[in-house]
Amino acid sequence: MASPSHRRSLRKRRVVIVSAAAVTAAGLGAVAFVMNANAGTVDLAHQVLPVKDGWAASGSGTTGGSQADSSHVYTVSTRAQLVKALGKADNSTPKIIQVKGVIDANTDDSGRKLSCADYSAGTGYALAAYL
Structure with a gap:
């Protein structure tokens, strides 16, 4: 022992x-x-998906807003801001739109809730005629 x-x-x-x-x-x-603290933050919004990394990378892939300059990076929190950031349908300028919070798309530009009547206004649609 x-x-x-x-x-x-x-x-x-x-x-x-x-x-x-x-x-x-x-x-x-x-x-x-x-x-890690000195490595800096990674700007994910400007990155492009690598080949074979999901549906968006299929075929020739997509660049998304990776080519957007700083004047075309938006942070939106309302439907009106989102619509403005998107621009017209023919606007193909690369842009990055970051959504802050929850956006209720079922509202008008002033934030008022939209009804079925609002959506059908000017279309000639009538619920009674449809039924």
Whole structure:
């Protein structure tokens, strides 16, 4: 059986080794954290999907708004802002539209809820005639 002093010596060595390992691990973790913090943020909106990365990458792929300059990057939170950012149907200028919050598309430009009558106005549609 080992003497008490020998057991104490082993215990001290274990404590030293475990402490050194913990300090080393903490230091490596701090280095990785600092490296990640200095890496900068990735602008996902300007990135293009790689080949074979889902439906949007099928065939010749799509560039989305990756070519948008800073004057064509919008953050919208209302339907009116979204419509304005989209532009006319023939506007093919690359743009990035980031949505902040929830947009209720069932409203007019002032935010008023739209009814069936609003949608059918000027179309000649009548519910009674349809039924």
